[in-house]
Amino acid sequence: MNQSEIRTPKSTIDMARRQMFQRLGMGIGGAALGSLLAKDLIAAPAHKRFVHESPMTPKPSHFPARAKSVIYIHLVGAPSHLDLFNYRPVLQQRNGELCPDEFFKGKQLAFIREQPTLLGTPTDKKFNFSRCGESGIPLSNLLPHLQTVADEMCVIKTLHTDQFNHAPAQMFLLTGFNRFGRPSIGSWATYGLGSENQNLPGFVVMVTGQVLGAGNSAWGSGFLPTVYQGIEFRSQGDPVLFLSNPSGIDSGDRRRIIDSVNVLNKAQLADVGDPEIATRIAQYEMAYRMQTSVPELMDISHEPKHIHEMYGTAPGKTSFANNCLLARRMVERGVRFVQLFDQGWDMHGSVFGSLPKKTAQVDQPIAALIKDLKQRGMLDDTLIVWSAEFGRTPMAQGNNGEGKKTSVGRDHHKEAYSVWMAGGGVKGGHIYGETDDFGYAPVRDAMHVHDFNATIMHLMGMDHERLTFRFQGRDYRLTDVHGVVAEGVMA
Secondary structure (H helix, E strand, O other), X not given: OOHHHOOOOHHHHHHHHHHHHHHHHHHHHHHHHHHHHHHOOOOOOXXXXXXXXXXXXXOOOOOOOOOOEEEEEEEOOOOOHHHOOOOOHHHHHOOOOEOOHHHOOOOOOOOOOOOOEEOOOOOOOOOOEEEEOOXXXXXXXXXXXXXXXXXXXXXXXXEEOOOOOHHHHHHHHHHOOOOOOOOOHHHXXXXXXXXXXXXXOOEEEEEEOOOOOOHHHHHOOOOOOHHHOOEEOOOOOOOOOOOOOOOOOOHHHHHHHHHHHHHHHHHHHHHHOOHHHHHHHHHHHHHXXXXXXXXXXXXXXXXXXXXXXXXXXXXXXXXXXXXXXXXXXXXHOOOOEEEEEEOOOOOOOOHHHHHHHHHXXXXXXXXXXXXXXXXXXXXXXEEEXXXXXXXXXXXXXXXXXXXXXXXXXXXXXXXXXXXEEEEOOEOOOEEEOEEOOOOOOEEEOOEEHHHHHHHHHHHOOOOOOOOOXXXXXXXXXXXXXXXXXXXXXXX
């Protein structure tokens, strides 16, 4: 029989044709999707890295890092920096005077509507400032424990922001943009550097009090693959939701389920190169390993008695002090970025009644964290950051009259406020920048939020201009198109 005499049933031809087009279509679609996704990754052949290794594998920095881990403390609501870090004796002397026009007229303020009076820090011993350490940095007497580590601190007095309301200012500080959708600083850090511990998340978040106005966008990954978003650890129940096996499922069962699912996930990842599939694989694997690593991490009861006394911790309780101790335990185990949020610092009224209560909750554990890291030889490569979304006005919000019941507070202030860093390559016992006599605006070494973030990235060994991600046809970065590294804060 010659070749021309061979006949194939029509039904078979139709089936083969359908299969051919299905497969061809899937191949073309997969190739097109993979091509589009590849353009949104860091650089070709970055998509191949997602296929062949975990997204959280440690990556080289752009240059030698001074800090390999960050503990980033954000005080939600914005503490009154004028009463804690920026000693303004002229403001004290002129307390109660009518605010100068240049500080009020034509300015954006959240709540002050009528021309206010100036509000100085009380001059009694409880509220006044002391020069601390060999460096003589002035710190409020409301912070007696931090006063003992003043020589480790670099106080930045001139940070300023573009936003004057809480949620936009929180997003602007933590993501470089005032609206939802951008990656947070912790996500950028883990995207750029990965993590030193593959049994724990690279970016962990702990919150005391209510969640901040910006919500979980403050630690979200935005358009970065979601493997880089912050993982919130809870203080009660499973630290991470669904960490425990359901009833009737043991560790072996869970291992077999994960292995089977990930065989399919890896096949799809190899086909299309979608980083979200790599995220899914990494999260399944991480969840399995975390069943062992997280309970051990979160159990602080085995810490020595003197450590609990130093931090003021209470095992089994929810507190900012416990979170500070847990932060040390995390960076000790290689977690790249730990973010602690503490609510309750928005003091539009009764600032001098509320501030001592809040400082008493954070002063001892933060000072203990610095001392603990130093005694373990970890402070040199762990950067501690104290931050807030903006500052508070040198003008009074509410009644500041002589001889009257005072419920006075401070409004939002974006022109200049104080933050500080310690460890991680910064210059200890140092003040960066200066404001005018009222603490209203910078007069030397102003630092914008983008500069602040550029400096943190630099301390971690990352060039903020090179750490980019292509999304929707353009390269994005944490600092947008701005940002200058503040060399003056570095040791």
